[in-house]
Amino acid sequence: MQYAILCYHDENVTSAWTKEQDDAVMEKLKKVQEPLARAGKLGPVARLMPTTAATTLRKTQEPPLIIDGPFAETKEQLLGFYLIDVQNLEEALQIAQDLGKVNPGGVYEIRPVGYFNRGAFPEAVGA
Amino acid sequence: MTDLDWINTALTQSRPQAVAALLRYFRDLDTAEEAFQEACLRALKNWPENGPPRDPAAWLIMVGRNSALDGKRRTSRQVELPEEDKISETGDAEAEIADRIDDSHYRDDILRLLFVCAHPDLPIAQQIALALRIVSGMSVKEIARAFLASEAAIEQRITRAKRKIEEAGVPFETPGPVERSERLATVAAMLYLLFNEGYSASGGEAHIRGALCDEAIRIGRLLLRLFQTEPEIMGLTALMLLQHARTPARLDAQGQIVLLDDQDRTRWDRKMIGEGLALVDKAMRHRKPGPYQIQAAIAATHAQAKKPSDTDWGQIEALYGALERMQPSPVITLNRAVAASKVRGAEAALGIIEPLAGPLGNYFHFHGLKGGLLMQLGRHDEARESFDRAIALANTAQEAAHIRMHIDRLIRESAKAS
Numbered sequence: 329m330q331y332a333i334l335c336y337h338d339e340n341v342t343s344a345w346t347k348e349q350d351d352a353v354m355e356k357l358k359k360v361q362e363p364l365a366r367a368g369k370l371g372p373v374a375r376l377m378p379t380t381a382a383t384t385l386r387k388t389q390e391p392p393l394i395i396d397g398p399f400a401e402t403k404e405q406l407l408g409f410y411l412i413d414v415q416n417l418e419e420a421l422q423i424a425q426d427l428g429k430v431n432p433g434g435v436y437e438i439r440p441v442g443y444f445n446r447g448a449f450p451e452a453v454g455a
Numbered sequence: 456m457t458d459l460d461w462i463n464t465a466l467t468q469s470r471p472q473a474v475a476a477l478l479r480y481f482r483d484l485d486t487a488e489e490a491f492q493e494a495c496l497r498a499l500k501n502w503p504e505n506g507p508p509r510d511p512a513a514w515l516i517m518v519g520r521n522s523a524l525d526g527k528r529r530t531s532r533q534v535e536l537p538e539e540d541k542i543s544e545t546g547d548a549e550a551e552i553a554d555r556i557d558d559s560h561y562r563d564d565i566l567r568l569l570f571v572c573a574h575p576d577l578p579i580a581q582q583i584a585l586a587l588r589i590v591s592g593m594s595v596k597e598i599a600r601a602f603l604a605s606e607a608a609i610e611q612r613i614t615r616a617k618r619k620i621e622e623a624g625v626p627f628e629t630p631g632p633v634e635r636s637e638r639l640a641t642v643a644a645m646l647y648l649l650f651n652e653g654y655s656a657s658g659g660e661a662h663i664r665g666a667l668c669d670e671a672i673r674i675g676r677l678l679l680r681l682f683q684t685e686p687e688i689m690g691l692t693a694l695m696l697l698q699h700a701r702t703p704a705r706l707d708a709q710g711q712i713v714l715l716d717d718q719d720r721t722r723w724d725r726k727m728i729g730e731g732l733a734l735v736d737k738a739m740r741h742r743k744p745g746p747y748q749i750q751a752a753i754a755a756t757h758a759q760a761k762k763p764s765d766t767d768w769g770q771i772e773a774l775y776g777a778l779e780r781m782q783p784s785p786v787i788t789l790n791r792a793v794a795a796s797k798v799r800g801a802e803a804a805l806g807i808i809e810p811l812a813g814p815l816g817n818y819f820h821f822h823g824l825k826g827g828l829l830m831q832l833g834r835h836d837e838a839r840e841s842f843d844r845a846i847a848l849a850n851t852a853q854e855a856a857h858i859r860m861h862i863d864r865l866i867r868e869s870a871k872a873s
Contacts, residue, residue, distance in 0.1 A: 340468040341461070343676060346669075372513070380679045380692070381733040396737065397683035419735045440733040442726055 330371070334406065343378055354443075365448040372411065375443035382439040383417060387428040393446035394421060407434075411441070456560040462502050466495050468513035470592045471677060475564035476516045477523070478571070482627055484589060484617050486523055493526075494519035512561075562681040563629050569627050570638045573645035581616040588613050591670050601653075601664050639682065643691050643747065646671050646678070650695050654702075663706065668699045677711075679734075685697075689738035690748030696731035696756035700724040711860075712853045716763040728758045738850050749778045768797035785814040789821060819848040823858055830861065835869050 345353070364370040379398035385395040410427075414420050417438065424436045470491065477487035494515040511537040559650035572586035587593045587601070595613065599606040630638055653667025675692035682688050702716035713719075735755045738748045753774045775791035789811060796804030806830050808821065815821035826841035842862050849855035 341464050344464050344468060344673070350726075377730050377733055378676065380676055380683070380689075381730055381737065383737060395684070396689075397680075417733070417740060440729065442729050 335375075339378055361445070367449050368450060371447040371449045373443075373445040374411065374441045377442040379438045379439070382437055383421065385421065385424045385428060385436045385438065387431070387435060388425060388433055392425060392428050398439070399435050401435070404434055411444075459779065461507070462499060465502075465507065465511040466498060466515075467592065469515050471565050471568065471674070472512040472591050473515040473519060474589060474592075475514055475561070475568035476512075477519050479564050479627060480520055481523060484571070486622065488589065489526075490519035490523035491515065493522040497522070515787050522856055528625075540566050563635075565677070565681060566630065566635065566638055566642065567625075567627065569642040569645070569678075572616075573641045574620055574623065574625070575641070576619055576623050579645075579648055581612050582645050583652060584609055584612045585616040586649065587667075587670070592672065593670075602665055618746050637687065639678075639688070642678070643688065646674055647691060647695070647747070649674075650698075652699060663702060664792045665699075665702055668702070671695055672699060684741075686738040686741040686743050687745040687747050690745060690751045693715070693731040693734035693738065694747055694751040694754055696727045696734070697751060697758050699729065699756065700727035706853070710853065712857045714857075715757060716743075719786065720761065731755065732758065737739070744777065744781075747776060748781055749774050749781070753778075754799050766797070772798055785811045786818070786820075789815060789818075791823060793824060796828060796831075801828040805832075817848060819845055819854060820852060822848065826861060830865055830868075835865055835872075838865055 342350075361370055361373065382396075382398040384395050384397060384399050386395065410423075412420060412423055414423065420438050424438055428436060473494065474491050475486050477490045478484060481487050481490065497513075497518050498515060502508070507666045548724075568590060569586065572589055573582050577585070584598055584602070587598050588595065593601070595606050595609050599609045602609065609842050650668055650671035653664040653669075653671065655663070669732060672692065672695045675688070675695055679685075679688050679692050700723050701715075701718060703724065704720065704722040705713055707713050731751065732755055735748070735751045738751070753771055756770050756774070772791060772794035775787060775794055779787045779791060792804040792807040795807055805825070808815075808825060811821060822845035826838045826845060829835075829838035829841060839862065842858050842865070844853050845858045846862075849858065
């Protein structure tokens with residue numbers, strides 16, 4: 329069984345970390361991640377940029393509404409996520425819109441990834 | 456993190472919201488500030504025992520307001536302070552106040568607070584000192600250190616600023632849409648000045664004061680959260696991030712200036728660059744270009760070049776051209792000339808800066824650039840003249856040393872040629 333571990337924290341706090349504090353946290357995290365990666369138990373790891381860098385696509389109307397800022401409605405739950413590698417926000421939004429056409433309702437939050445590690449999953453896992 | 460770390464962070468982060476709300480309530484900077492200090496003292500006592508409140512800013516606003524009101528009552532007639540545990544039983548009231556003070560409230564309060572500090576009647580140095588004291592909560596000692604000024608001088612600057620604001624009578628009603636966007640522009644300008652004071656000190660020994668840049672970026676992010684759809688605030692925040700990302704590479708081990716072309720780009724802060732690029736990208740979608748967005752786009756073009764020779768100078772020249780049309784200024788023309796020299800050569804760039812000799816006659820960078828262009832064209836004597844003029848106009852020791860390095864090269868090249 330694969331599990332997703334979702335990281336939550338107060339952005340006010342994390343964005344107030346100095347570079348040294350931030351680096352120290354990342355270093356410590358890597359020390360936990362490395363043995364997991366060697367054991368083949370660690371998939372992709374991503375750290376998202378601050379919510380100020382986010383854009384939201386609300387699919388409940390046609391055409392979908394594109395708004396600046398993060399998704400903030402608590403009545404909807406996180407059901408899954410995609411990782412895409414594109415040129416710019418325009419392209420990311422296009423993909424989100426295409427996905428939205430066949431998956432009605434709800435929202436997609438498009439948030440740039442600040443750190444990405446491919447991880448150690450063998451190709452077959454999850455297939 | 457220990458309790459104390461967490462509490463300190465929460466207090467720092469809540470400060471703009473809390474002081475802004477207290478200012479609206481008491482309409483007096485000193486009272487608002489004192490009320491906030493008092494609330495912080497009580498938080499330090501209360502939070503480790505009772506755990507963090509749901510909304511620290513709301514807690515601080517309520518406790519600060521009550522303590523200041525008590526203080527007033529106490530001075531009029533001797534009434535005992537409410538007991539501490541009475542204040543800690545504020546759970547329900549806290550939740551209520553947190554619901555009532557919604558984002559739009561915060562937004563107007565903070566904007567008003569920033570605008571009070573960016574009051575047009577105040578000289579810029581006073582605006583910045585006041586903002587650092589009131590909005591960021593830096594102590595007079597810290598500000599004095601940042602500006603390399605005496606504490607007495609900073610104290611005086613802040614006191615004068617407060618008095619002038621009191622005399623001017625700042626309106627406290629909720630700003631309308633037009634007023635809000637005007638205020639936002641004033642605040643953005645002040646924020647960028649604050650950033651620049653840190654990025655390229657206007658005097659003194661330290662050439663870079665990183666803490667001021669960090670603070671400006673923090674307030675920029677805060678503004679962006681409150682005004683999520685303003686492309687110019689995206690642009691400003693991006694600009695500051697992209698410029699500050701270069702800080703680790705801007706000075707060498709001896710503390711001398713390293714120009715953009717010679718900087719070790721592996722030392723640039725990739726995380727800041729990533730966030731800056733994402734914000735530029737997001738701003739551009741609005742198709743409402745403004746000066747901050749264009750400057751951010753220029754910084755982004757530099758950030759995207761892995762090595763200096765990869766730089767898209769054509770794009771940069773076009774962006775400076777756009778900026779020049781938007782807000783004509785000889786300094787912007789000078790920057791366009793730098794880009795033009797990379798695209799079309801030194802001769803073309805000299806042609807662009809020729810008309811600037813008048814307005815920029817006393818500008819360090821004008822003579823530095825002119826000297827550099829003349830040197831490229833082999834006109835060594837004229838280059839030497841420009842470099843000498845630049846040294847005479849240098850603002851910091853590093854600037855002067857940098858030009859001296861050029862002169863040394865000039866002498867070496869002349870010696871080789873002869």
